[in-house]
Structures are given as structure tokens and as C-alpha cells.
Amino acid sequence: MIDAALQKLRETCNRLDIRPTPNVILVSTADQRAAVLQNGPNYAPAELFTISTSRFGIGQKQGSRKTPTGLHRIAEKFGDDLPSGAIFKGRKVIGQITPKNPNAEIAHRILWLDGLEDGLNKGGNVDSHDRYIYIHGIGDESTLGQPASQGCIHMAAHDLIPLCDKLSVGSLVLIGQFQLPHRAALD
Numbered sequence: 001m002i003d004a005a006l007q008k009l010r011e012t013c014n015r016l017d018i019r020p021t022p023n024v025i026l027v028s029t030a031d032q033r034a035a036v037l038q039n040g041p042n043y044a045p046a047e048l049f050t051i052s053t054s055r056f057g058i059g060q061k062q063g064s065r066k067t068p069t070g071l072h073r074i075a076e077k078f079g080d081d082l083p084s085g086a087i088f089k090g091r092k093v094i095g096q097i098t099p100k101n102p103n104a105e106i107a108h109r110i111l112w113l114d115g116l117e118d119g120l121n122k123g124g125n126v127d128s129h130d131r132y133i134y135i136h137g138i139g140d141e142s143t144l145g146q147p148a149s150q151g152c153i154h155m156a157a158h159d160l161i162p163l164c165d166k167l168s169v170g171s172l173v174l175i176g177q178f179q180l181p182h183r184a185a186l187d
Helices: 002-016 157-166
Strands: 023-028 033-038 044-052 070-078 086-089 092-096 107-115 134-137 153-155 172-176
Touching: 002 023, 002 033, 002 070, 002 172, 044 157, 107 157, 134 157, 153 157
Parallel strands: 023 172, 134 153
Antiparallel strands: 023 033, 033 044, 044 153, 070 107, 070 172, 086 092, 086 107, 107 134
8 A cells, every 4th residue: 555655755756856865754635644654765664643634625725725735845843842732823832731721723743844846835826835734733633533624734642742753854745645554554
């Protein structure tokens, strides 16, 4: 299953003359799962996560609230060294998740994505970075595993925090409708 996504990653990197990074994230809008691959360029699947992409579907245009597809890189990271439960607004910490304040639209960590494919997710009215497309945590994790975001990729805190520690700015992220295996398939 992962072979088709890996082939797409390699083809896109070759076409764009982009060097593969040591770690890559594959985000499946079809499966609502993400895989972290390591030891590039001969990648091996390391971890699988349940995620949530847009409830409005996939799409590139500004204002669509859809999850963009294609090759991205992590442009910026926010929240390193913060405790779990940090709530963000405008990429600034504005509070903490508590029993009295359990919900947060953006929480724990932020990985801000930058599109790498001109006309698809880079430039003009399709620019993922200008659209503020993130991989981030949320307060209510009950929606993970189904499309529920407004364009971003949601992850659980227990997956996102260690993932942010592993990834560096510049790590590649491929978002598409490919299939990924279930967690048990990696064991």
C-alpha cells in the first residue's frame, strides 16, 4: 500500500529537483491516516497515526477550507518545549487546556506547511503557507479518524508532540488520496 505513495513522493521530488529529507510524512486524505517514514531516501515506514483532514474535502484555493494536496515542507515549528495542552491563536500561546476549558481549535504544537508545487499548492490563490495550512493538535480529539478540520491536518497530542521532536524545519510532507496500511501492518 505504501509503495504507491512512495513512488509519488520520489516522482515529485525528481520532477521538482528536491532532495529527499531523512524523515517524511505521508498524509492520506482517503484513509485519515498519516505515516512517518525514516531513513530517506530508502524510506522505511516507522509509525502510523490517525489524523483528521478537512470536512470540506480536498482542494487548493484560498478560502475553500479544504486540505491541499501535493508535496509540502515544514516551513516553521511552534510549541517546542511547551507542555501538552498549550492553546494557540495566531501561533502565540493564549492559554492551556483544562477541565474547565477542554476545547481548543489549535493546541499542543504547530507544523506550518509550505507548498512546493507551483500552481498546485504554491503561489497565487493556492499557496498553502499563505492559507495557514498546519499540522496541529486540537482539544477535542474525538473527531480524529474522520474529516473534521477546516483545511489543516489534526493529530492527537500523544502522537504530535513526539513527532515534532523528530522532525525538523524542511522535512517533506506529501498529502494525497493514496492508501496507507493500518497500524498493525507495520508491526
